[in-house]
Amino acid sequence: MLTIYGSANSRGLRVIWMAAELGLKYEHKDWLPRAPETKAADYRALNPGGRVPTIDDDGFILSESMAINLYLAKKHKSPLYPSDPKLEALCWQWSLWETDLLDRQIVTYVRHSVALPAAERKPEVAEKAWLEVAPAFDVLDTALGKSAWLAGPAFSVGDLNVAGALYRALSIDTSKWANLHAWLQRCWDRPAAKHARALREK
Numbered sequence: 097m098l099t100i101y102g103s104a105n106s107r108g109l110r111v112i113w114m115a116a117e118l119g120l121k122y123e124h125k126d127w128l129p130r131a132p133e134t135k136a137a138d139y140r141a142l143n144p145g146g147r148v149p150t151i152d153d154d155g156f157i158l159s160e161s162m163a164i165n166l167y168l169a170k171k172h173k174s175p176l177y178p179s180d181p182k183l184e185a186l187c188w189q190w191s192l193w194e195t196d197l198l199d200r201q202i203v204t205y206v207r208h209s210v211a212l213p214a215a216e217r218k219p220e221v222a223e224k225a226w227l228e229v230a231p232a233f234d235v236l237d238t239a240l241g242k243s244a245w246l247a248g249p250a251f252s253v254g255d256l257n258v259a260g261a262l263y264r265a266l267s268i269d270t271s272k273w274a275n276l277h278a279w280l281q282r283c284w285d286r287p288a289a290k291h292a293r294a295l296r297e298k
């Protein structure tokens with residue numbers, strides 16, 4: 097039995113997307129970040145930082161959304177997990193790259209430029225985040241100019257992890273980065289992505 101802890105309104109979004117790609121049945125603990133349940137001792141035993149997402153896969157406890165998706169795709173022998181070690185490594189590379197250079201930066205930028213009520217936005221915070229987001233978009237756009245997908249000839253967990261983390265970028269104008277823009281649309285047009293997005297936007 098698989099349990100996913102964490103709302104679609106969190107980094108759980110990308111795990112829910114992966115579960116849908118794989119056709120997995122799961123129990124969903126639909127908890128928002130910092131919800132009271134995340135502070136309870138039984139959850140802290142699974143995830144000492146109290147963050148979401150976490151999975152419990154028949155007693156195997158795993159946190160970190162990128163690792164969860166790599167694990168689930170590999171375990172279920174999905175075509176989303178390349179068997180070629182080089183393409184597999186590219187999935188790791190892009191997942192780690194995104195976590196380092198975009199994951200929090202894009203959230204901060206979008207919150208302080210469009211998502212928060214105007215009175216709560218801090219333009220200086222948005223500007224600082226943008227100084228990291230824009231060069232990372234350049235890198236992604238260049239890579240996607242050479243190949244339609246990040247790790248080989250087809251959509252993979254590498255694409256899912258990066259595009260899933262760029263959910264917030266769907267609400268800003270990315271048309272200047274034509275390759276990135278088209279790829280993001282292609283990824284989010286997938287039925288499993290639409291399913292996860294509908295849970296977030298319900």
Ligand SMILES: N[C@@H](CCC(=O)N[C@@H](CS)C(=O)NCC(=O)O)C(=O)O
Binds near residue numbers: 148161
């Ligand atoms: N690198 C982690 C980040 C997890 C994370 O920061 N989750 C946020 C919600 S998206 C959270 O639970 N925040 C609560 C807190 O900071 O206390 C992952 O990708 O799973």
